[in-house]
Amino acid sequence: MSDAVVPHPPEANAQGARPAAGSWLRRALDSDVLYSFRRSKLAIVATAITILFFVLAIFAPLLSVQNPFDPAQLQLINSRISPLWTADGQSPYLLGTDEQGRDVLSAILYGLRLSLAVGVLGMLFSGILGVVLGLVAGYVGGKVDSLIMRVADVQLTFPAVLIALLVNGVAKSVLGNRLNESSMLLVLVLSIGLSFWVQYARTVRGSVLVEKNKDYVAAAQLIGLPAPVIMLRHVLPNAMGPVLIIATINLALAILTEATLSFLGLGMPDR
Numbered sequence: 001m002s003d004a005v006v007p008h009p010p011e012a013n014a015q016g017a018r019p020a021a022g023s024w025l026r027r028a029l030d031s032d033v034l035y036s037f038r039r040s041k042l043a044i045v046a047t048a049i050t051i052l053f054f055v056l057a058i059f060a061p062l063l064s065v066q067n068p069f070d071p072a073q074l075q076l077i078n079s080r081i082s083p084l085w086t087a088d089g090q091s092p093y094l095l096g097t098d099e100q101g102r103d104v105l106s107a108i109l110y111g112l113r114l115s116l117a118v119g120v121l122g123m124l125f126s127g128i129l130g131v132v133l134g135l136v137a138g139y140v141g142g143k144v145d146s147l148i149m150r151v152a153d154v155q156l157t158f159p160a161v162l163i164a165l166l167v168n169g170v171a172k173s174v175l176g177n178r179l180n181e182s183s184m185l186l187v188l189v190l191s192i193g194l195s196f197w198v199q200y201a202r203t204v205r206g207s208v209l210v211e212k213n214k215d216y217v218a219a220a221q222l223i224g225l226p227a228p229v230i231m232l233r234h235v236l237p238n239a240m241g242p243v244l245i246i247a248t249i250n251l252a253l254a255i256l257t258e259a260t261l262s263f264l265g266l267g268m269p270d271r
Contacts (some may be wrong), residue, residue, distance in 0.1 A: 053151035057113040065092050074101045114268060117253035118188050125193030126254075127247050130200025131236070137201065138208025139231050150206070152198045160195035164257055167191035169264050184268055188261065192254045199246050207239035 012244045037043050056063065066073040078101040082088040089096065095104035138149040155163065171187040209216065212235060220230045 018131045047062060053112060054116060056109055057116045057252060060106075060109040064109050065103045066106050067181050068102040068107040076101050114253045115258055118185065118192065119251050120184045120190040121185075122180060122192030122254040122258070123247055123251045126196040127200050127243065127251060130197035131204050131240075133197065134201035134204030135208055135231050135239070138205040139212055139227065139235060145205070148201065152201055154190055160253070161257060161260055163195040164191040164261060165264070165266065167194055168261060169239070172266075177227055181268065188258060188267065191261070192257050195257065196250045196253060199250065200243060203242045204239050205245060207242065208235055211235045211238050 037047075061067070065242045068074075078090075078093070078097050079099050081090050081093050081097040083096040084091060084094045093103050093105070095108070097103055098107070133148050137145040168187060171190070175183065175187075208231075216234060217230060220234055258267065
């Protein structure tokens with residue numbers, strides 16, 4: 001009896017907390033997604049190029065010769081300069097200048113910055129809106145599901161660019177001359193986000209319809225967890241797989257939509 005080992009709860013808890021803190025990181029490093037990513041050279045190269053684009057966009061003011069949106073920095077005497085590698089090229093204009101004296105490389109970097117900002121914000125807005133509506137439609141069901149899906153079906157009959165043009169036109173007609181750079185950015189994000197939420201909603205709804213009939217959801221309901229907790233903490237993580245793929249595709253579509261709106265004269269106002 002005297003040789004019996006007496007456990008020490010405080011030390012056990014302290015030791016148990018350390019593996020728990022690093023368990024999430026270990027699971028992430030050992031996940032199938034990261035394993036497949038490491039084995040795909042194409043995915044690694046594409047990720048590196050994407051990161052490069054974001055780095056160039058973030059540090060555009062440091063890498064650019066001038067701010068192409070600032071008229072005070074433009075000089076007509078520097079217009080139509082050829083790229084640097086040609087006989088008529090001049091430093092520091094690597095890609096030359098346009099007819100207004102704007103450095104082409106600086107315009108590309110600042111345009112990249114704007115396009116990525118609108119694309120990322122539009123993708124996040126459409127993703128959050130679509131995931132929430134799809135989660136509610138799939139879990140609640142009934143009339144709520146029918147209403148959300150009928151709205152989604154109606155929107156699918158129109159091209160995304162047309163929805164963006166409609167939202168953009170309504171915002172401009174309501175706000176009029178009060179639209180500045182910040183408010184126009186919000187209008188673009190809103191118009192793009194309302195154009196692409198349907199894909200998220202229908203995908204998440206289909207996943208939720210499968211997940212809500214599983215035993216872990218029934219157990220959560222049995223112990224009395226509220227529906228929002230079950231949806232967000234238990235059902236949503238198991239329905240997020242396809243959402244990441246849709247978000248990757250919609251980021252490119254959002255950038256293309258922003259470029260289309262700018263081509264039609266509905267993009268960011270000239271500074």
